[in-house]
Amino acid sequence: MSNNNSYLSNYFHRNGRALGSIGYFVLLMIIFFIGAPEAWIRPNLHQSVFVMMPTLIFLTIPLVFLVASGEIDLSFASTYAVAAYVFALLVKNGVDPAICFVLGVFTGAAIGALVGTLIVVFRLSSLVASLGVLFLLRGVILLLTNSRSITIMEVENHWIYPLLVGNFYGFPMQIFWAAIFVIFCYYFFNKHVFGIHIQHVGDNSVSAEQMGINVNAVKIKAFMFVGIGSAIGGIFTTMITYTFFPTQGFGYLLLALAAVFVGGTPYWGGLGTIIGAVFGVGIIAYMEIGIIAIGWSGEWRQFFNGLIILLALLGHRLHGERVR
Amino acid sequence: MENIIELNKVTKRFGGITALNKASLKVTKGEVVGLIGDNGAGKSTLIKTLVGVYSPDEGDIFIRGEKINSWNALKARESGIETVFQDRALTPQQSIVKNIFMGKELRYPLGFIKEKEQIFEANRLIREIGFTSKLINAESPVGNLSGGERQGVAIARAIYNNAELIVLDEPTNNLSLNETQKVFDFVLNVKKSNRSVLFIGHNIYHVYDISDRFVILDRGEVVHQLNKSDVSTPEELMKIMRDTIKTH
Numbered sequence: 001m002s003n004n005n006s007y008l009s010n011y012f013h014r015n016g017r018a019l020g021s022i023g024y025f026v027l028l029m030i031i032f033f034i035g036a037p038e039a040w041i042r043p044n045l046h047q048s049v050f051v052m053m054p055t056l057i058f059l060t061i062p063l064v065f066l067v068a069s070g071e072i073d074l075s076f077a078s079t080y081a082v083a084a085y086v087f088a089l090l091v092k093n094g095v096d097p098a099i100c101f102v103l104g105v106f107t108g109a110a111i112g113a114l115v116g117t118l119i120v121v122f123r124l125s126s127l128v129a130s131l132g133v134l135f136l137l138r139g140v141i142l143l144l145t146n147s148r149s150i151t152i153m154e155v156e157n158h159w160i161y162p163l164l165v166g167n168f169y170g171f172p173m174q175i176f177w178a179a180i181f182v183i184f185c186y187y188f189f190n191k192h193v194f195g196i197h198i199q200h201v202g203d204n205s206v207s208a209e210q211m212g213i214n215v216n217a218v219k220i221k222a223f224m225f226v227g228i229g230s231a232i233g234g235i236f237t238t239m240i241t242y243t244f245f246p247t248q249g250f251g252y253l254l255l256a257l258a259a260v261f262v263g264g265t266p267y268w269g270g271l272g273t274i275i276g277a278v279f280g281v282g283i284i285a286y287m288e289i290g291i292i293a294i295g296w297s298g299e300w301r302q303f304f305n306g307l308i309i310l311l312a313l314l315g316h317r318l319h320g321e322r323v324r
Numbered sequence: 325m326e327n328i329i330e331l332n333k334v335t336k337r338f339g340g341i342t343a344l345n346k347a348s349l350k351v352t353k354g355e356v357v358g359l360i361g362d363n364g365a366g367k368s369t370l371i372k373t374l375v376g377v378y379s380p381d382e383g384d385i386f387i388r389g390e391k392i393n394s395w396n397a398l399k400a401r402e403s404g405i406e407t408v409f410q411d412r413a414l415t416p417q418q419s420i421v422k423n424i425f426m427g428k429e430l431r432y433p434l435g436f437i438k439e440k441e442q443i444f445e446a447n448r449l450i451r452e453i454g455f456t457s458k459l460i461n462a463e464s465p466v467g468n469l470s471g472g473e474r475q476g477v478a479i480a481r482a483i484y485n486n487a488e489l490i491v492l493d494e495p496t497n498n499l500s501l502n503e504t505q506k507v508f509d510f511v512l513n514v515k516k517s518n519r520s521v522l523f524i525g526h527n528i529y530h531v532y533d534i535s536d537r538f539v540i541l542d543r544g545e546v547v548h549q550l551n552k553s554d555v556s557t558p559e560e561l562m563k564i565m566r567d568t569i570k571t572h
Contacts, residue, residue: 010419010463193435200426203415210377210413211427212398270417323416323467 017264036294062229070269080249083231112227203270334383358535
């Protein structure tokens with residue numbers, strides 16, 4: 001009996017936060033359904049959520065890795081635009097879009113590596129330093145583009161367009177890519193040395209160092225992963241709309257961060273949940289679109305976003321304080 | 325006798341403070357060395373240099389007679405040196421199994437973890453160490469364990485890796501009598517299997533009981549070394565220690 005209890009309690013220790021975030025998601029769906037059943041059964045509502053979710057997933061899931069490692073990054077919202085800019089500029093100049101995609105993702109990884117190195121080597125606060133980079137990179141883009149957008153209709157005729165963001169029996173392709181990304185990240189976080197080391201480093205970096213884990217390298221790789229995720233998100237969005245906007249990505253800054261924490265990953269490091277984050281993204285995306293769908297005015301959106309973050313935080317508190 | 329590790333005139337400074345001053349120390353196969361000294365004598369710095377957490381500013385490190393150029397914690401572990409740190413070096417939010425395999429996970433070629441094998445081995449080690457509570461299994465978080473149980477996890481990690489030299493930094497601190505006895509039994513078992521132990525403590529009775537050789541450290545310098553046969557009681561060892569520190 002006691003053994004059963006211990007397995008149960010270990011199960012909740014491992015999965016409680018993910019289950020909590022699934023619970024909030026279901027609750028939100030029920031509220032929306034009761035609020036506006038006729039709007040809720042219309043497929044176009046869910047379609048627009050499905051268009052928004054993949055981008056948020058590419059931004060949010062890598063942030064779970066970074067937050068679990070004990071760091072935070074705000075600059076991803078600008079990295080998103082820089083990578084998309086590199087992609088759009090190269091496409092415009094006649095480079096093969098597939099190569100542009102790879103170079104765009106590489107740009108994201110490079111920015112992540114630079115930000116991470118800056119923070120780790122000089123022991124800067126990741127919150128403040130990445131805030132600086134957020135503004136700096138956005139400024140660079142605005143200066144380089146003169147605040148003008150770039151239209152790239154030409155990607156439509158290239159094979160990567162239907163492959164990455166085309167239509168598959170009525171479903172946008174990016175949903176499948178996001179799903180593959182989530183599955184990959186689940187195993188990467190929970191079953192791979194990289195994810196396990198991230199959890200040790202975020203839990204107690206002194207212990208990790210004493211056991212021979214290269215703490216700085218682990219953290220820099222986590223920043224790189226965030227850069228890669230933002231680059232993919234930025235390039236996907238640019239392809240979907242055929243346009244690069246110099247301001248693109250800024251709107252996702254707070255939404256992606258909210259999704260991480262609503263999803264049940266605590267801010268203090270050492271723990272994280274990929275499944276929870278997916279439902280966190282679901283909650284945020286449905287909030288953004290659902291409020292309008294049930295006939296309330298857009299002014300309510302931020303109010304409810306705020307409310308759900310606070311409620312989620314209070315709920316996740318049930319999983320207890322940080323153990324030391 | 326084969327030397328497992330030898331530090332030769334190692335100096336370590338932190339800012340303007342010299343924590344270790346030309347300290348030399350060697351551990352040979354199958355012996356238990358007790359490192360003693362007052363608080364602030366440099367015991368922890370010496371240990372952390374020995375196991376690669378700190379890199380020395382001056383001096384040489386030899387592993388089995390071979391000079392090592394760059395030394396770090398991972399290399400120390402790969403050379404067969406495992407450490408039970410004073411702070412246990414655990415990550416409390418993670419499971420026992422993750423802690424036991426921290427930094428030396430059992431891996432498939434692409435870096436994915438052999439989870440089942442790790443859990444099986446961890447459960448075996450938990451039984452071997454003798455956790456009494458049925459509530460504890462390999463997947464319990466370390467944060468739920470008592471001080472002695474946490475020490476057990478740190479020791480399990482050192483055993484699993486089959487180290488040739490196990491370094492125990494103040495292993496009996498904050499432990500009950502029963503738990504302290506367990507640590508002693510562990511040290512004797514390691515010695516029996518012809519492996520070596522470096523035991524650090526400021527309880528001289530503990531160090532005296534299990535060591536074959538004593539190294540006295542004071543203000544970052546190794547001031548005296550003697551064999552167990554040179555002293556007959558812990559009180560005598562204590563007196564020698566006091567005298568060498570005074571005259572130093």
